[in-house]
Amino acid sequence: MTITWRDFRRARRRSRQAWALLAVTLLALLGGLGWFFTAGQFAIAEPRMAGPTEAPVLAAGWMKPVAPxxxxxxGLAVDVLAVLPVxxxxASGNYNRSVFGQAWLDVxxxxxxxxxxxxxxxxxxxxFTEGSRCRVGSGSFQEPYTGRTMAFRRGADSSKAVQIDHVVALGDAWQKGAQQLSPLQRQHLANDPLNLIAVDGQANQDKSASDAATWLPPNKAFRCHYVARQISVKAAYGLWVTPAEKDAMKRVLGACPGQQTIVPR
Incomplete structure (x- = not known):
C-alpha cells in the first residue's frame, strides 16, 4: 500500500487534533481538581436546606414595638449598610450580660x-401552659436558621432545643457601639422583637457572639433577611460594623440586590 503525501498530511492533522483534545481535557481536569481542593469540597459538603426566607417582627393585636x-x-439594605460607621x-473585657439589663423583661x-x-x-x-395566658407550653415552626421543622415543648430539658437568638448578638453589640448607649437603650436592644428570633438551640450555640463575617445561617434562603435584619438593628441602635463584617454583608446582599431593610410593622 502506497502512502501519499496527502495521506500523511491528513494523518498528521488528525494527530494534532487528538493531542489538542487531550490537552483541553487535561486542563479541564486540573481546573476541576483545583476548584475542588479550594472551594468545591466545601460547596459540595455544605447543606442545601429549604426553609423560610424571612421572619416576623411584630404580631398585631398583642405585641407592641420597643422604642429604639x-x-x-x-429602603435598600445595601444602601443603609453603606452609611453605617466602619x-x-x-475591648470586650468588661462585658457581661447584665449590662443589657435583666433577661426577658416585659419591656x-x-x-x-x-x-x-x-x-x-x-x-x-x-x-399556653395551664392557667397562664403568657407561658408558651408547646408549638411547632419551620426553624429559619436550619430550615428544619421543629417542635417546642416546655420542660427542664426540652426547652433548650428552641432558643431565642439575638440577631445582633449582645456581645457583638457591646464591642460595636452599645457601650455608648444608656442602660435603658441597651435594655431595649436586648428585648426588641426586631433583634429576636426563635431558633434551633444548637444553631444558636454555634453562632454565639459571631457577626456576619464569621457565621451565617446554614439555610441559605434566610441569609438575605438575616443580614438585612442585622443592618436594620445596627442602624436603629447606632452600632457600627467592622470592615470584614461589611464585606460579608455585601456579598450576601449581592444575591438579593432588592432586599429591603426590616422595618417593624
Missing part, C-alpha cells in the same frame, strides 16, 4: 415577658 434609639431607615472592635408592657412573646409570635399553634 432611632427609627429603622426604610470601625474595629472595642413593651403587654403583661408577658419577651421570651414568651417571641415564642408566641414565631410558633404555629402555640399553646
Amino acid at each position: 434609639v432611632r427609627a429603622v431607615p426604610s 470601625k474595629g472592635r472595642a 413593651d408592657r403587654n403583661g408577658c415577658d419577651t421570651r414568651n412573646d417571641i415564642l408566641r409570635r414565631d410558633l404555629a399553634g402555640a399553646r
Whole structure:
C-alpha cells in the first residue's frame, strides 16, 4: 500500500487534533481538581436546606414595638449598610450580660415577658401552659436558621432545643457601639422583637457572639433577611460594623440586590 503525501498530511492533522483534545481535557481536569481542593469540597459538603426566607417582627393585636434609639431607615439594605460607621472592635473585657439589663423583661408592657412573646409570635399553634395566658407550653415552626421543622415543648430539658437568638448578638453589640448607649437603650436592644428570633438551640450555640463575617445561617434562603435584619438593628441602635463584617454583608446582599431593610410593622 502506497502512502501519499496527502495521506500523511491528513494523518498528521488528525494527530494534532487528538493531542489538542487531550490537552483541553487535561486542563479541564486540573481546573476541576483545583476548584475542588479550594472551594468545591466545601460547596459540595455544605447543606442545601429549604426553609423560610424571612421572619416576623411584630404580631398585631398583642405585641407592641420597643422604642429604639432611632427609627429603622426604610429602603435598600445595601444602601443603609453603606452609611453605617466602619470601625474595629472595642475591648470586650468588661462585658457581661447584665449590662443589657435583666433577661426577658416585659419591656413593651403587654403583661408577658419577651421570651414568651417571641415564642408566641414565631410558633404555629402555640399553646399556653395551664392557667397562664403568657407561658408558651408547646408549638411547632419551620426553624429559619436550619430550615428544619421543629417542635417546642416546655420542660427542664426540652426547652433548650428552641432558643431565642439575638440577631445582633449582645456581645457583638457591646464591642460595636452599645457601650455608648444608656442602660435603658441597651435594655431595649436586648428585648426588641426586631433583634429576636426563635431558633434551633444548637444553631444558636454555634453562632454565639459571631457577626456576619464569621457565621451565617446554614439555610441559605434566610441569609438575605438575616443580614438585612442585622443592618436594620445596627442602624436603629447606632452600632457600627467592622470592615470584614461589611464585606460579608455585601456579598450576601449581592444575591438579593432588592432586599429591603426590616422595618417593624
